């Protein structure tokens with residue numbers, strides 16, 4: 507499994523508080539079957555994002571890993587990116603600065619409650635600048651929870667969706683779980699990641715969610731969401747063929763005389 511959303515770096519945001527926690531998170535992920543992790547420190551008004559400093563710290567993490575699991579995990583660097591004016595300008599000026607391994611896929615986090623009115627334009631500008639925005643945990647956003655359809659134009663514009671493994675297994679409550687399932691039912695999800703912040707409730711384990719997805723949606727879907735698509739993001743390559751999203755394009759197509767006649 508490949509985890510592209512993980513607050514692994516010690517002491518830089520509200521994720522791992524120290525190197526000991528970081529190594530415990532890594533041990534937990536390796537034991538659970540994860541082979542690649544992207545460290546995604548926040549870039550928002552609370553936490554400044556210094557790519558060079560984060561790269562240096564990530565190398566320190568690599569150098570600190572015990573031999574028993576160092577060979578079993580590959581680490582990369584990305585960002586948990588907020589759509590602030592300054593962030594947007596910086597990303598447009600240098601698209602590799604915030605993206606996963608500098609290769610274009612960008613994890614985008616919205617505020618928990620409200621959706622800024624400028625969100626569609628911001629996502630569009632990121633696309634035009636050559637990045638592939640990946641919206642993190644829409645299932646946990648209070649506004650989106652009430653209206654999943656609001657994401658339709660964003661998805662048609664090329665936005666990808668990442669849901670949280672813990673949301674599927676109930677760690678974020680029943681509403682988030684229901685939304686995560688609804689998004690999976692619609693084939694709107696591209697990646698499932700941990701968004702790990704420590705070793706407690708928000709830990710890096712993915713396998714329970716992976717098994718759940720494999721049982722409910724099939725092994726092929728589980729492989730696509732936990733391995734194929736996150737690997738493309740890790741490597742900066744194009745996604746393979748995806749299943750047709752349900753309910754995304756139908757409303758936008760003019761009704762034929764036959765559909766009008768039969769009321770569909």
Ligand SMILES: [Fe+2]
Nearest residue numbers: 511586642701
């Ligand atoms: Fe995050």
